[in-house]
Structures are given as C-alpha cells and as structure tokens.
Amino acid sequence: MFPVKRGRALGVLFAAFGIHFFAGVLMYGTGIIHLSLLDAFHRDDATTSVVGSLFVNLMCITGPLATYFTDRWGCRVTVLIGGILLVVGLVMSSFVNSLWLLLVTNGIISGVGNGLAVLPCPVAVGYVFRDHSGLAMGITTSGVGIGMLVSGPLIQYLLDTYGLSGTYLMSAAIVSHVIPCGMLLKTPPKKNLTLAATKHRVEFFKTYIKLVKAPSFMFVLVGSILWNIAYAVNMIHLPNFVVQNGSSRSEASFLFTVIGVGSILSRLIMGLATGPKGLDPLLLNFGLTALMGAVIVTFPLYVTYPTGPMIFATLYGIYSGGLLVFTVPLCLEFVGMQHLNSAVGLWFLLLGLGSLVGPPLAGLVFDLTGSFDYSYIFSGLFALTASACSLFASIWRKPEKETVTTRKEHEFSVAAENGFVAVQSHEAHMMKEQSENLISNNV
Template sequence: MIPAGHRRSVVTLVAAFGIQFFIGVLIYGTGIIHLSLLDVFQRDDASTSVVGSLFVNLMSMTGPLASYIIHRWSCRVTTIIGGILLVVGLVASSFVKSFWVLIVTNGIISGVGIGLTLLPCPVSVGFVFPDHSGLAMGITTSGVGIGMLVSGPITQYLLDTYGLSGTYLMSAAIVSHVIPCGMLLKTPLKKNQTPVASKHITEYLKTYIKVVKTPAYMCVLVGSILWNIAYSVITIHLPNFVVQNGSTRSEASFLITLIGIGTILSRLTVGLATGPNGLDPLLLNFGLTALMGTVIVTFPLYVIYPTGPMIFALLYGIYSGGLLIFTVPLCLEFVGMQHLNSALGLWFLLLGLGSLIGPPLAGLVLDQTGSFDYSYIISGLFVLSAAVCSLLASIWRKPRNKTVTTRRDPEIWTADNGAVVIHIPSPSR
C-alpha cells in the first residue's frame, strides 16, 4: 500500500502535468491563431501580434500576483481562479468583433488567467520534490511538450472547421480541464510559509527584497529574460514566416509539432540528468542556452533548403525545451525553499517582460525590412548574451555539496486541508 505522503506527491505531479498539457495546447496554438487574426482584422503584423503577445506573456507577468495568492491561500485556489478567468476570457473572445476589445478579452483577461493557472505547478512540484525537483520538473513540463505536439494540428482543424469565433469557444472547453486538475494540487507548505504567516503584504514584499539581493539568482534571471525574447518571437512568428515563404498553414502547424517532439525529448533527458549527484544545472543551463542561440542566429541558413525549417524546429525544440527544467533547481539552490514562491513569482514576471518585447519587435523589423532574417539574428544574439549571464552567475554561487551532514532536523509542514505533515529531509551527500 502506497503511503499517504507518496500518494499526495504522485497526485500533485499528475495534476501539474495535466495543467501543463492543457496550457501547452492553448499557448502553442497562438502562432496559428495569429494568422487568422491577420486575415480577420486586416492589420499590420506588429499591431496584430499584440494580442498573442499579451496572452502569452501576461502568463508570466502575473507571477507576483499568483505568488501572493499562493501565499495568501494555496496553489489549489490560485489555479481555480486562473482557470475561471481563462475560460471567461476565451468565451468572451468568441463574441468579439472589435480588435481593441479582443486585446482585453483574449490578451488581458485570458492572459492573467493563464498566469494564475501556471505558476502553482512549479511551486507545488518544488515543495513536494525538493531533492528531485529537476526530474519532477522534467516530467511535469513534458506535459507542455505533449500539448505542443497536438496544438498545431488541433488549432488548425478548429479554425478550418469552426472559424476563429468557434475556435475560441472550443479552446475554452479544452482548457477548462485545468480547473479539476487544480483541485488536486494539495501541496504541503512549511509552517513558516502557511497563509496565516504571509497575510500581511509588507511581510510578503520583504521576501522579494531578499531574493533580489542574491547576485547569482539575478544573473540567471537576466539571462532568462534575454532568451525569452527569442522564445516568444519564434512561438508567434515562425508559422507566419513559413507561410509567407510558400508553405501551407498545415505545414506551418507541423513545425510546432516538431518543436514539441524536441521539447519532450529535452525535458525528460535533462530532468533525468539533474538531481542529487547529477549534472550541474547551471552548467547545463549555459550549454543549452548557447546552443539555442547558435541555432537561432543561423536561422537564415536553414530556410535555404526545403527541409530546413523542419530541422530548425526540431533542434530549437531540443535546445530550448530543457531550459525551463532549471527554474526550480536553481531557485532552490540560490534562494532556498523558504523563498521559492517569491523567487518563482519574480522569475515569471521578468520572463513576461522579456517575452512581451519580442513579438512586436520582430513584427516591427518585418514591417520595416520585409524580412524576418534580421529578427532571428537579433533574437539569437539575445540568447547568446543569456548564456554569458549563466557564466557570470557561477562567480557568485556558493560551493555545491561541500558540507557533509549525517542528521537533519525534521520540518513541520501543514497541508492545504490543515493536516500536519512531519517531513524528515534526506541527509546531504
């Protein structure tokens, strides 16, 4: 018989995986929907991309808000609120005729909803699997990869069958499944991190000050902002690019599927490679970021050949997919379990700011030059700069695994339902 604590951990992992899957289906259909928005509203690429950019990146920028709700109540409540907002925004978008109203419904309301839904996943995984957070994150975020696999074909099918309005309605039905998944996120919280201890906003903000004063964490965070600029550019603009170069929309959606395949392989492999006595997550973060930047900078060389975009999509998925795996392990190393929630909230916020810049900037470069080549080269340089930030972080990080302890005091946690959980951490090696 499986112990209650282990059952809770497995249920949390499965629930977080499910949330990531449904969110992945929704997010990675944004580039396909962007093509329909161009047709329906007849606006330039830069302004039209604001809808998708807000939708994708408010998911990150709402990090501090989601973090506070988690502090104030729980991961479960945060996910349910986010799921409701997400569904309401998508349903409202199906009835919208004005481009500016669509920015509010699909861009802002749904964007905030997706942010409140997503952040509880790494937070809950970090609390439940502190010693194996890399592997747990690899399994959880592979749900996004599987969602990406089916996102392109599903989104294109919905658009062909039901049009843009019907696609928004069907998307709302699909993503509504995050609500029951969120109800299963019963993660234990340490006693000094229960909602009662964190109700006062001043005490909550102090945790962010402590996080910002950690140089190694801030270096990696700046690097994440830089590579997310490129990540958002490719998510939204890659389908448009290949369509403009003669591919069909079905072929464009297949590229998202290839990125998803690479992402799944990367996340599971990197997840297995990290953990106790595993490979250094900071070193892996540097390596994958540098390879991702190199692939993006050389993007104009890939498109010379008919199969070039497919090779690019697969390589991009492999090198970019594993980067999210390091979020929780690096936060735990640099700021500790006590400030994990705030560190992830700030991480998501600044990722959103970086991603918000990317698509409009790429659209502006396209409108001014008539070519996406310069957008990809610039984006690749941003990613290579992010790799340099990872190297700088190693200057301030503390030595790893230098202290040998044979005994650690038990930690008293309280679960969402009020039950007390005694957690005895495994000794350091």
C-alpha cells in the first residue's frame, strides 16, 4: 500500500530515476575526463585525480547537509539548490585554466550540488514505497546504470568534438534536467513524517549519536566505506589502467557501457529479491561485496589479455551494481522509518569518506610503483573486508525483524491518500518511541 496516492508515488519514482540517470552520466564520465586533465595540465596522477575524486565524494559527504535541508525545506527545494550549484560549477569549470581552480569549481561546487540533488531521492522513495523499498530503490538506482551506459561514449564524443572546456559546458546543459525532475519529488508533509527535531534543532545531532550506537548498523556503514574505496578507484582509474595495458581510449570508455548493462540487471534483480518476504538484504550485501572484491583483486592477472577488460567490466557491473539497492531496506530495518532521513545521510557521508580516500591513494601507489596492479590488489582487499563487516553486523542483529509500521502509521497512510493528515501529538510520540526502542535493541 502506498503512503500517498499511487500517481504521486510513481511520479516520485520517475523523478528519482531521472535524477540518478543524469548524475550517472556525469559521475561515470569522470574517469574519461581524468585522462584529458592529465593531458591538459601535465601533473602527477595522484594530484590530478583529486578533481574527480572531490566531485564524486562530495556527493556522498554532503549527506548530513542534505539531511538538514530535507528536514527543513523538503526534497524539492533541496534538489533545486543542488541542481543550481551543479550547473553553476560546471559552467565555471569551462572557463578556468588552472587545475587548482577546477578543484573548486568542478570538485567542490559541482560536487556539493550533485550531493544535494541526488541524496533526497532515496529518502523520498523510502517514504512513498515503504513495503517495496528494495524494488523501488532497484528501479531508482538503475537510472545510474543507464547513465553509465551512455556516459563513456558520450563524454568521449564531447571531448573529441568540443574539447575539455566545451565538454564541461555541454555537461552543464545535460545535468540541468535534474531541476525539473526534482520538482516532482513531492512527499507527504514534512511536519507529519519527521522527528520532533524539526522543532528543536539539537535533536538533529542527537539522532546521529543514537545511530552510531547501534553496532549492527555501524558495521554495515564501515563496510560501505571499504567497498566504496574500491568502487571509486574503478570510477576514476579504470580507463587509465586499461589504456596503459594496451586498450585504446574508445575501448576504455566503452567499458563503462558494459559495466552499466551489468549494473542495471543487478539493481533490478536485487530490488526484486529484497521485496516483501524476499531474500535477506544483509546476506545479499555480504555476497555481492565478496564477489566484487574477488573480481577486483584478480584483475591485474588478466588485464593484459584482449578480452580481459571486457570480462572484468561484465562481472564488476553485475557484482557492484546492486549494492546501493540495500541502502533503504537496511536503514529501515536497523533504525526505522522515523530515522530514515538521518540514516541515509550518515550512510552517504561515510560512502563519501571511502571514495575520497580511494582514488588519490590509488594514484599515489601508481606514482610510487609505476603500475596500477598494487592499487587494484589493495582495493580488492578492502572490498573483501567489507563483506566480513556484513557478517559481523549479523552478530548484533535482532533474531526477528521488527517493523515500525504500526496501526497508527497505517491510519496516517490512509489519511494521506485522501489528501489530509491529522496526527495527534501523542501518536507522533509513540512512533518516535518505537523507533528509538528499535535502535536501542541493536545496541
């Protein structure tokens, strides 16, 4: 059952899918642009990779900021602010001729804008698809996979046709479409869905303290840091790695298309698998991260073979694509609906910390050794360690899942469908108390 009218819920799903698509086009073109930045500025790999790394990572690191904006002004206003910053940063990037200025325009301004545009999407989807959050997240994040399909060839075409400056300008035009998509992210009224923290800002910070005291949830978050280190290394350095081992730039850019196909399939399948009475998302998270780590750590053994990069791209897309699908289902299980916004923000913050470390570290290892082999071995080991974190999370997990959807929440959903909400203060208190008890039971 939808907490809002079916048409509005589908509109939210369509909008979130669109935002992920345009963001995916830009994010997965970062590795192709990285090669052009190396040619344009002639700096070492570690320094140059900071531009793309900042852009990708700040999307996640802005999680708490996006959470605060969403709590205060709602999903639509947050996406509007993010879309404007994203476009402004890319337009400014087309006019600068310094790598350090690009760190500000493309890395920081566009990176923060990207985060504010993307991060309200899982929150909005979680609100309107509570019983089918896994499938809804699978459809939503498959937009990133489709964006990945076109990003490599598209960005390479723009670079060949318009150069680096023109590519930034055209990219701004492409991703400006997140703004009208964001206007469709209409969810039930904030004051009836969020914590009493909307009245007392200090509760905003207390919520995060409660979240980090849940051991099972924290192990999942630590695992997300580790696998995202490996994920970010591939996003930035995969084209350079395969080019150095005999592939052309067009072949390198096509790898992201192959990864995109596998990613779409993975996200949709994982979304279906984690539906009501479906497979355990924590178990699936363990399996995918373990397989992802195995594929990455062995890649240097077959990267020089003609079909090696294609095999890697196919397997990597399948095993890595579905990991983001588990964000909302695991957050709902471990912390409950009322803490969903804060939990998603914290999740993406820690994802960003992982991806912030990954590319510069891999670039530094390359500068010291002259090869990406060790970078891929280390990043694969990080992903394997992330799979172990999922096992540790199960130790503190409750033996039986407890849902925070009560009869009062059901009555709220019915009222929201009819266009009005009347939640009494004691009802809101009961929902908050149930959610806090759920977190404390995981401590």
